Amino acid sequence: MERKKKDLLTRVISAILGFPLVLIIFIFANDVVFKVCVTALSIVCLYEYFNGFKINKKANPSSWLGYLTSIIFLILQLNSSSEISILYVLFFSMIILVVELLLSKGKKTIIDIIVTIFGIIYIPVMLLFLNKIQEMGKLYLWYPIIAAWGSDIFAYLIGRKIGKHKFTEVSPNKTIEGCIAGIVSAVLLSLLYTVILNNVFSLNINYFVIIILTGILSIIGQIGDLAESSIKRYCEIKDFSNLIPGHGGMLDRIDSVIFITPFAYIFLMMFII
Numbered sequence: 001m002e003r004k005k006k007d008l009l010t011r012v013i014s015a016i017l018g019f020p021l022v023l024i025i026f027i028f029a030n031d032v033v034f035k036v037c038v039t040a041l042s043i044v045c046l047y048e049y050f051n052g053f054k055i056n057k058k059a060n061p062s063s064w065l066g067y068l069t070s071i072i073f074l075i076l077q078l079n080s081s082s083e084i085s086i087l088y089v090l091f092f093s094m095i096i097l098v099v100e101l102l103l104s105k106g107k108k109t110i111i112d113i114i115v116t117i118f119g120i121i122y123i124p125v126m127l128l129f130l131n132k133i134q135e136m137g138k139l140y141l142w143y144p145i146i147a148a149w150g151s152d153i154f155a156y157l158i159g160r161k162i163g164k165h166k167f168t169e170v171s172p173n174k175t176i177e178g179c180i181a182g183i184v185s186a187v188l189l190s191l192l193y194t195v196i197l198n199n200v201f202s203l204n205i206n207y208f209v210i211i212i213l214t215g216i217l218s219i220i221g222q223i224g225d226l227a228e229s230s231i232k233r234y235c236e237i238k239d240f241s242n243l244i245p246g247h248g249g250m251l252d253r254i255d256s257v258i259f260i261t262p263f264a265y266i267f268l269m270m271f272i273i
Contacts, residue, residue: 026141034134042124043067048240048249054239058237061116062100069093070124077131085132093120129261136273143191144264147217148256149188155182160247171229183218205272213267217260224259
């Protein structure tokens, strides 16, 4: 019991110390600085992801290519290149990986290629949508964050207190009660945020739309969390790193955000903006 209380305290302190940094970047960073920060975030998460496979020799991904593509994505965005350029980068990345496979004399396998290209799509490509939302307006950036972290935090807290029914073997600590609590909490927090936007910033966002969209985003975020858990289970690791005390690595912390962001962008484009 004491260990659980200590772990919870560590998680809370880390969250309290880390949130102001997110707040500063979201509020004060200009377009260039924001994109640079997202790229740095991508590289950190890629390092944790690739290293997770390497620790127990589950795969030998080409880490350098992941870092390089993240930087190329940044350059393309800063030069206002079209989205089709991202597909070109992925296409050439695949060719490079196949050539590397052919020249490796058996040191590389098709699994290494799959893990590498999946990592590039899973992290830097999906995080590019944070930049797209930021271009819509900084106020909208909080919707994917609220849906992800609001759901994560309350699913964890309430699941620990009243959770009795296990949700899936992929992540044994998750409960059905926690998942439901996460969805409800994310919706309520998004509604509160929308009230602030409508009354303080004179926006006219439909509350019913926010309820539906946030509920869907929360479910998607929990799917993202389970996807990351399945990767860790395959790699036989508990966390991707110990970068953030009580939370594990950066990828452990933003796995839900990564999955939610592309869908948040689509929903905002279709129903809000």
